[in-house]
Amino acid sequence: MDRRLRSILKELIQAKKALTSKFIANINQVTPRTTQEDIKKLNQQLLSHGASIQSIKGRGYHLHIEDEQLFRHFLTTALYENKDQKQIPNTPDQRVRYIIQKLLLTMDYLKLEDLADEMYISKATIQNDMKLVREHLSNFYLDIRVKPNYGIRIIGEEMKIRFCMAEYLIQRGSDSNGNIYDGFIRLPKEQTDFIKQTIIAHLEKQHMTLSDIAIQNLFIHIAIAVLRIQNGHPVDNDANPKQEITHTKEYKVAEKIVGDTEQELGVIFPPTETSYVALHLLGTKILTTADIEKNQDIESLLDPAIYELVIAILDRIELEMHLNIRHDRDLMINLGLHLKPAMNRYKYGMNIRNPMLESIKKNYQLAFQAAVHAGVVIEKYTEVTIDENEIAYLALHIGAAMERQKLKQGPKRCLIVCASGMGTSQLIYYRLKTKFNGKMDIAGTTEYYRLSTYPLDDIDFIITTIPIHEDLGIPVVEVNAIISKDDLQHISSYIAGTPSNVIRDFLQEDYLFLNQSFHAKEDVLAFMVSEIESDDLKRARFLESIYEREKIAPTAFGNLVAIPHPLTPQSQQTFISIATLTEPIPWTTERTVQFVLLLSVKKNSVEDLQPLYEMISKLIEHPESLQKLMQMTDKASFMSMMETLERL
Template sequence: MKGHKINLRIKNILQIICNENDYITTAKIAKDLDVSGRTVLREIHDVEKFLNQNGLKLDKKTGVGIKVIGSLREKQIIVNLLNGEKDETIYSPLERKNIIISELLQNQEPVKLYNFTRTLKVTEATISNDLEKTDEWFKKHSLNLIRKQGLGVYVEGKENHIRKAMVSLIYENTNESQLLNLIRQNLDNSVVVAKDIEDSSRNRLLNLIDNETIRKIEVLIEDMEKERNYKLVDSAFVGLIVHIALAIERVKKGDKITIDHEFLKELKRSAEYLIASDLSINISRCFEVEIPEDEIGYITMHIKGSKNYKEKYKTGNKIIGSFELIKLSKEIIKTAEIETGKFLGNNEDLLNGLVNHLGTAITRLKMKLDIRNPLLEEIKTNYTDLMKTSTKCAKVVEKHIGIKMPEAEIAFIAMHLGAAIENSETLIKPIYRVAIACATGMGTSRLLAIRIENEYDNIQIVDIISTIHIAESFLKENEIDFIISTVNIEKCFKPVVIVNPLLFKEDKDKIANQIKNFQNTNIKHSWNKNKKIKFKDKLISLNIYSEAIIQILDNFFLKEIPEMSSVDALIIEASKAIEKDSETTEKIRMALESREKKGNTVVTGHEMILLHCRTDIVQKLYFGAVKLSKGLECLNGEGKIENIKLGIIMLAPEECSALQIEVIGYVSKMLIERVDFLKYLKDGERDYAFNELNDILKEFYKQKVNN
């Protein structure tokens, strides 16, 4: 790459403007980077200099914005180069604060300010200002920040408060799914840190927990689950690993936690103590460290507070019985009815949900374990009335257990009530009849359909169609209100909403706006799920389904490629896997590339690209995958770089029936819903993947037979 060394901020600005086809204002760039507009303007000179040195120009228009002048390919080359460029890290104030807190929590000895100025590349005055902010954070966690002239800074407080602060710091900066991804990667001996924990300040936070320690603990907990037939939910699984990992590090340093003697005696009488005790013995052997009784008590508390109450009204919780939980839940529902004016008394799902949730929540509150709700801020901001209602409902529980309910728990109650209230309202809501469309009708549209079905009770998906086969007569006959498509549709007789297949927030806003447009119209549809099909027609359909299933199984392939330079190169390899004849291979390549130009097919967040098309080159259905051993960096639907580990290839004849498309579309849908299926494909396990595919198609066929 030509040009001088660039810092992270210049690199980020370059990536934003190179990924933008139109003019973009410095204010928008500043908002995206969470800096001031003046800061962006200061960097523009170096941004322009860098572009000039690399053969591109920066066009600046007052009141309009800035734009990179160059072809899409030239801009992509710059983006690719930037991704390989090592930059000088500039930490934001929040990142500096988190790094300082992390270092102080880990160090028993005072830390000199010089250490922070050297690490964070800022002045001592800036560090002093940062320490003022960290002081507030430490006080919130019952810890004191001590600053001594000539000695340095350090944290003072009880061991259990220090550990709680460590856990809070981790959860404030990484959510449970990110931590779970990191833990899973450690188990797979992955060298690369999870993509969504990629900035250096977060990596430093994760130094609170040793990677090798995480890997070993995960194995021990999974062994415990198998031996005891005791399955932890993901949030509890992550929480227990974090707790044990921190405990091991602290015990090794001689920092031991204490627990009330009488409470420990009570814990020892529980079945969970035996589990914790066995787990502690294995931890001691594995890490060559003695786990004291008090530590076993804390592990017991985590296991007790992580029970997954799946059985209706059933709880093994000794702190509060099932009858009391039902009574409490009914009181909450009654309070909610008074506050909202909605009748919820007959909602069995709401009652069952509250009973199951409160069992675990009250256990955690009684044992002073933290309750975390990742949606807390969103609920407080967007559902203020519901939070007020839930706060009044929470007083029912507070009165019973004598403990104030934290906001996170009130937000959980709000989520249960919100779902129930929404369901009660959908009984009188109009139903909107929708067709889901993509370029082929078998790939990204199926993924989108899953999201729509899960997200909306008032949208009925009438059909999943190809954009090239949209007929005005079909839309009229099926009373379609609007179309939700993954690609642009030039001319259409009905309104079209273009969204990403994974349905991000901005996509939901588009759908909401479209629904608002119908509010003044008299739309009255009803669900017709039980439409009867004649026996003869059903047999014909089953025959088509059978034929399609056999084709997919016969033509399945899984190929592994060590290295891949581009999506175009991946398409070439995929085409060769389907057909050996060079002329036919070339035609398949052209068909796949043509589809790819119509819209991005990277499945964001799943390390996968969905290459698919309908073409007259093939006469049968094809489903297969190409495993990319070293990965392939591509732009996803959000315009961000994503490391692709798997290329999914699906082909169908140009004139194949809707029933055939339904079969292969169902397989693409299962890529998201069947975790094992995707895992086996990514791991290159052909036989296991084929067995999963076989089960998926068997399941599909059974559904059709029984309908």
């Protein structure tokens, strides 16, 4: 089964409702007619394996499973078949990856005509693909050299070529046996086993502890070094960091790992290669639990420069996002221990891939945004720009601190504001006390005219029977004088951390733009910002801040969805604006977008935005709902369906 059919099958398995051919076509970047042909081919394969694809008039395609056991057996072979089997790339993305892989493995001239023949495409098509190839390679500071009558080849520094190989030739999330492959490259299993076992054995001897990911990155580095040395491409001695680290313990361990590898695999590592292996080890030692517990002074646990950087990061996150994690001791230690080896990687331009990147961006959006702010601080202090792989690692530490903060929080404290007299306020007091005993702490009651003199420092929110228009700095929940079931549900939702209606609170119909026709993300963003009616919003700065955020980490999250937002708050109110497009547009070289949700958080916001991010996650996770939204032309129906999606 080719990649396109596997992609369709995965979408159908995950969807709870029928998917249209247009939606599937956009995912695979082909025409709806091609998708219809693909559906026929896929259905023929499924019919004899306990399932079928049913066409539902007016709705699209739905996967129907008749024999669960037979179908599951089919999946184990169809979706996860031998990855050595040669696949013909179908989409521009797949072709770009294929071309880069071929060039990296050959490291010699290849003719475009030969590459086009291999992929069954025209010369014009591959010439268009080459523009994207150059864009991808430029991320690694590599380029393409063209030689008449010979073809094309990759040129650039050796270490940059290796970083590119780690990205394009190693299967993401490689298996526990240590195999590294992608249909293009494979070291013998006994060699990969030996490399990994050698790394672990020497670390244990020296009582050095690395994370699983750090070990995997070191393993990949050595495996690629073996391949490159075998093909006559050692690291240039001019880039040698050896003199700075030759006397460290990490360098001695690297020498032992390299020595065993040389003896077993029959290759010779120049001293430069040993230095780069040592850089993977330098600073990665982790303090034991006993070390941390016996030393309560965080400043003495961390290097002074790292401690200063951690404090600056947490100050920036608290200033911009008010997550209340500024004094989380575990976060300070974990960030410090993570950043120490990271500084060495940045110093020598060693990129680290994060196999969890996409999952973190989708599931921990608030933590990822906080990590983006951390990245800005790191760039200011180190003058080195970190990529979204590293940002995602920082997001994991921040996300853990956010979860710890939730566990520490006791019952929320509220104040009741009532204008109907003592009898009504007491009735509300005891009604809520009975309903939410242990879940909410009622600080007391007050009349509206006394509210300005009431101390609100330890109050989390206000419950009021009359409208309160001024900004008190804390949330206000309006209810009826005689508490109804809906009022109780409203309060219960707030206590649980979920606003009663995210869409109603943050999305206006005036900020909804359906079935727009644009060809570039710059056009749609400029349009959306220009249509926002707000006296306090400086549109030029607003748009500039959006691009600053995009530069750090693109906001395309998959399933044709992008969530652009300013790097720093620019508005006086939190709001969202949505644009759906008639056709997908390129957002990055790897992702297309058809649903744009522009998010703006108000300056100095103390709102709990987690429910908003959870609602956004539902968009990404429910493609069947998303495709319906993108087909709608009526704003009221769109808003109604968004509210339905929010309640899922």
